[in-house]
Amino acid sequence: MPPSPVAAAAFDWIFFDCFNTLIDDFDDAGEEHGLGSLPELAVTLGLFPAPEAFVAAYLSARSLPADGREILLPERLGRVLAASPAALDPRAIAAVVPEFLARWEEDYHRLIRPTPGVQEMLMHWSARKPAAVISNFFLPKQPEEYLRRFGLHGHFRFVVDSADFGYRKPDPRIFLHAIERAGLAPADAARILFIGDRNDLDIQPARTLGMQVLHFDRSRAGRRVQPAAADVRAIFDWADFR
Ligand SMILES: [Mg+2]
Numbered sequence: 606m607p608p609s610p611v612a613a614a615a616f617d618w619i620f621f622d623c624f625n626t627l628i629d630d631f632d633d634a635g636e637e638h639g640l641g642s643l644p645e646l647a648v649t650l651g652l653f654p655a656p657e658a659f660v661a662a663y664l665s666a667r668s669l670p671a672d673g674r675e676i677l678l679p680e681r682l683g684r685v686l687a688a689s690p691a692a693l694d695p696r697a698i699a700a701v702v703p704e705f706l707a708r709w710e711e712d713y714h715r716l717i718r719p720t721p722g723v724q725e726m727l728m729h730w731s732a733r734k735p736a737a738v739i740s741n742f743f744l745p746k747q748p749e750e751y752l753r754r755f756g757l758h759g760h761f762r763f764v765v766d767s768a769d770f771g772y773r774k775p776d777p778r779i780f781l782h783a784i785e786r787a788g789l790a791p792a793d794a795a796r797i798l799f800i801g802d803r804n805d806l807d808i809q810p811a812r813t814l815g816m817q818v819l820h821f822d823r824s825r826a827g828r829r830v831q832p833a834a835a836d837v838r839a840i841f842d843w844a845d846f847r
Contacts, residue, residue: 616817618787622801623740623748625828626821627757630717635829641712643705652689662688673776675767678743719755722843729847731760738764739783745769775810804831
């Protein structure tokens with residue numbers, strides 16, 4: 606079924622998710638846990654017996670608090686390393702975290718790239734509507750930095766990231782904060798079109814707050830992700846958002 610066109614008259618602002626919406630960071634396996642070569646590094650350093658053990662420890666350590674707070678990458682890595690069978694003490698963990706952070710940065714900077722067609726889409730819309738970004742990320746100010754790196758930053762009035770703000774999507778506080786930054790009130794939410802790739806983190810919470818939503822469905826783009834819900838307007842390609 607072809608995507609239904611978006612009526613530009615129907616909204617005054619566009620809020621975008623960042624990762625796998627504006628900037629892709631999924632790997633060849635379609636995963637976005639973004640660990641790169643950290644599992645191998647953990648094995649090389651004798652901290653985990655196999656890469657899979659490190660991934661499992663990471664996934665369990667990253668189960669995030671129910672109060673919506675963001676947990677930063679150094680703390681996440683510290684928790685994973687605390688689960689190492691090598692039984693590291695806190696000092697040993699603090700000594701090795703920087704090595705993991707440096708390796709993560711090197712891998713991640715190689716991995717990220719602008720989403721196909723995003724530049725043309727933003728060129729079209731930024732002449733017509735004010736736009737902003739609401740991103741979950743585990744290092745403060747980095748989403749803005751990456752947008753700048755790809756020349757996308759100038760299209761946005763502001764960028765909110767969860768590491769800097771303290772709460773992560775789907776917590777309503779980060780959405781309400783962005784609404785306020787846009788000079789709007791919560792009652793104005795219907796004037797905002799929210800676009801993201803995740804049903805659970807983007808589409809559902811934005812819709813609950815009364816925003817209009819557009820699901821950028823990446824399930825055909827090699828990204829291992831839930832497709833859009835049947836009752837949500839969705840596109841598969843930025844060329845279809847004009
Ligand atoms: Mg995303």
